[in-house]
Amino acid sequence: MDFSQLLNDQNLLNFFFRSFACVFSFIYLLFAIVIYKQTQMMNRTLTTKWGSYIIFLSLLQIVVALIIILLAFIFI
Amino acid sequence: MDNIKESHRAFHSFCLRPKIRFDGQNKKEEVILILRAHPITQIYWVINGFILFTILILLNFILPTFLDYYRVLFFDIFGLMITFAYVWFNFLGWFFNVGMVTTERVIDIDFNNVIYKEVTIAMLRKIEDVTSKSGGFFSSIFDYGNVFVQTAGTEANIEFMEVPAPSQVAKIINQLLNQ
Numbered sequence: 001m002d003f004s005q006l007l008n009d010q011n012l013l014n015f016f017f018r019s020f021a022c023v024f025s026f027i028y029l030l031f032a033i034v035i036y037k038q039t040q041m042m043n044r045t046l047t048t049k050w051g052s053y054i055i056f057l058s059l060l061q062i063v064v065a066l067i068i069i070l071l072a073f074i075f076i
Numbered sequence: 077m078d079n080i081k082e083s084h085r086a087f088h089s090f091c092l093r094p095k096i097r098f099d100g101q102n103k104k105e106e107v108i109l110i111l112r113a114h115p116i117t118q119i120y121w122v123i124n125g126f127i128l129f130t131i132l133i134l135l136n137f138i139l140p141t142f143l144d145y146y147r148v149l150f151f152d153i154f155g156l157m158i159t160f161a162y163v164w165f166n167f168l169g170w171f172f173n174v175g176m177v178t179t180e181r182v183i184d185i186d187f188n189n190v191i192y193k194e195v196t197i198a199m200l201r202k203i204e205d206v207t208s209k210s211g212g213f214f215s216s217i218f219d220y221g222n223v224f225v226q227t228a229g230t231e232a233n234i235e236f237m238e239v240p241a242p243s244q245v246a247k248i249i250n251q252l253l254n255q
Contacts, residue, residue, distance in 0.1 A: 017143075021150060028157065035165065038190050042172040045185060045193065047097040054171070057164065064157055071153065075146040 021072035029065040036062055080108065087115040090240040102180065109248055111175040111239040114220035121166035128159040165190060175223075175236040177249055182225050184234045198234050202227045206249045208242035225249065 039058040043051040082093040089112040096107050132155040139148050168190055176183040182203065186194040203225055210221025221242035225234040239245060 017147060021154075024154070028154075028161070031161065035161075035168070035190065038187075039168060041193070042168065042187060042190075045099045045195075046172055046174060049095060054168070061157070061161065061164070064153075068150070068154055068157065071146075071150050075150065 018072070022069070025065065025069040025072045029062070029069060032058075032061040032065040086240040088112065089114055090244075098176065098183070098185075101178075104179075105181075106179045107176055108179060108252065109175075109177040109245065111177075111223075111236050111245065112173065113170060113238045114218055114240045116214065116218045117220070117238045118166070118170050121163065125159055125163040128155075128162065132156065132159065175234070175239060177245070177252065179252065182234055182249065184236065196232045196234050198225055198227045198231060200252055202231050203249070203253060204228050206246045206253075208246040210242050223249075 036055075036058040039055055043055060080092050082091075082095070084091045084094070088110075091110040092108070094107060094110045096110060098107070101107075132152065135155070136148070136152065139151060143151070169187060172185070172187050174185050176185070179200075181200055182198045184194075184196040186192075186196075188194065205224075205226040207224045207226070208221060209224070210216070210219070215221050218240075220238050220240050223236040223239060223242045223245045225236075227233055236242075236245065
C-alpha cells in the first residue's frame, strides 16, 4: 500500500478525524472541570456581585464540553 | 476615608468602596480600594480572541469542500469553545488578580495561570514607604503604572503592577497611614 493510497483511504481519514474529535473533546472536558473548580475557589477568595454569573459561565463550559463529546461519539 | 463613595473606573479596575468580601476579612474591616491591571494592558488577548474567531469563520469557507455537514458543525462548535476558553481563561486571570486596600491592611491576591494562588498581606501599621511609578507612552496616555508598598524588616513587600491612577493609589494608602 503506497502513501497516496493511504491518504485517499476514506476510512483512514474517518478514523483520524474521529480519534481527534474524541481525544480533544475529552481533554477539553478536563480543562473545563479544572477551570470550574478554580473559579469556585477564586470566588471564595474574592466574593463579588458577579460571582454567581462567573461560576455559571464556567459550569456552562462543562455542559458544552459534554455536548461536544456526545457529538464526537455519535455523529462523527 | 468616610466621605469616599462607591465608584468604579476603567472597567472596574479601580473601584472605591466596592461591595466585595474576601476570604479572611475581619468583621470591622472595610475594603477601601480594589485594583486590577488597567484594561488596556489586557488588549492583547481580546485581539487574539477576535483573530481566532475570524480564522474560524474563514475556515468555514474551506472545510465544507472536503468535510461533511456534521464534521463541519463539530469543528465549528469545538473551535468556538476553544476561542471562548482562551478568552475566559485570560478574563479570569485579570478579574481575580486584585490588589486590595482595606482599613487594616494592604493585600495582593495573585492567581498565576488561574491554578496557583499567592496572597501577600501587609498590615498598615507595618508599611514604611509607598512609591508609585509610571513611565512610557501608553502609561502616560492611559494613566496606569506600578505601586510599590515597602514594609518594615522581614515583612513582605507588595507590588501592584499596571494599575490605573497609581499616584491616587499611593495617596489613598498614605491617607490611611496618617489616620
